[in-house]
Amino acid sequence: MIPAVAQEIVLAAAHDQPHAHSDDPRTLMAGHDAQAHAAQVKSRRQEREMTFWERTYLPEVFKGLVNTFKMMFRPSTTIDYVGGKSKPGQRHIASVGYRGEHYLKVDDGGNIKCVACFMCSTACPAECITIVGEPTSIEDFGAQRFKKPDVFEIDMLKCIYCGMCVEACPKDAIAMSTTYNQVHTKRSDAIYDMQRLLKNNDEFMQSLGLSRSGRDATGKYPISPDGCGPDITHGVTDFRVGVREGGA
Numbered sequence: 001m002i003p004a005v006a007q008e009i010v011l012a013a014a015h016d017q018p019h020a021h022s023d024d025p026r027t028l029m030a031g032h033d034a035q036a037h038a039a040q041v042k043s044r045r046q047e048r049e050m051t052f053w054e055r056t057y058l059p060e061v062f063k064g065l066v067n068t069f070k071m072m073f074r075p076s077t078t079i080d081y082v083g084g085k086s087k088p089g090q091r092h093i094a095s096v097g098y099r100g101e102h103y104l105k106v107d108d109g110g111n112i113k114c115v116a117c118f119m120c121s122t123a124c125p126a127e128c129i130t131i132v133g134e135p136t137s138i139e140d141f142g143a144q145r146f147k148k149p150d151v152f153e154i155d156m157l158k159c160i161y162c163g164m165c166v167e168a169c170p171k172d173a174i175a176m177s178t179t180y181n182q183v184h185t186k187r188s189d190a191i192y193d194m195q196r197l198l199k200n201n202d203e204f205m206q207s208l209g210l211s212r213s214g215r216d217a218t219g220k221y222p223i224s225p226d227g228c229g230p231d232i233t234h235g236v237t238d239f240r241v242g243v244r245e246g247g248a
């Protein structure tokens, strides 16, 4: 089967060469009189010719303007990106489990929960987490917290928001909020340091009506499996003191 367009091309070519030899393969492929078919093509072309007004495009422009004018008085169906002037109902609300910006959690004592174990940076496929650990003080962090991060940075331009760092963390110290609107004017702004990640924690908890450590009014942790604070050391408070005195 020869496509119709190809047939038209073949027949038009045949029409341009009325004295082509009768065993011309193009004429044979057509299977009927080339001149008759060319007349049909010409007739169809005439049918498609635009009218005067169509050629001016003015009716279509006018229809478009009428449509635009009508839409001006209808309620907006779009959602503002950042939502500064939008109504609450118009804003995009990220669903549960949305992987937005990271935040670093703190315990009930206000100390960072991260123990600088490097599990998250090891699991990160984008290699965008940089951690430098340092020893903790027993007074602040209790007996079971040997290390805390001195540097904790995430390069958000490299991050692919896969959530592997959150899954890998044994201390429930890092999580991802539903914050999705990120606007940076320079690349360095997209490297979130520890202060920024802790600030993210504070803002996210506040938006959820929770305390800084994630407790609700009843004292529970609705989005955190444990507080990882001084009150969950299971009664063991002198483990590190004992180990250090023993020379470890």
Ligand code: SF4
Residues within 6 Å of the ligand: 120, 123, 124, 125, 126, 127, 128, 129, 154, 158, 159, 160, 161, 162, 163, 164, 165, 166
């Ligand atoms: S979300 Fe994925 S890519 Fe981003 S920091 Fe975590 S592990 Fe790395």
Ligand code: SF4
Residues within 6 Å of the ligand: 113, 114, 115, 116, 117, 118, 119, 120, 121, 131, 168, 169, 170, 171, 172, 173, 174
């Ligand atoms: S955030 Fe979690 S996994 Fe990453 S270093 Fe801190 S404790 Fe380890």
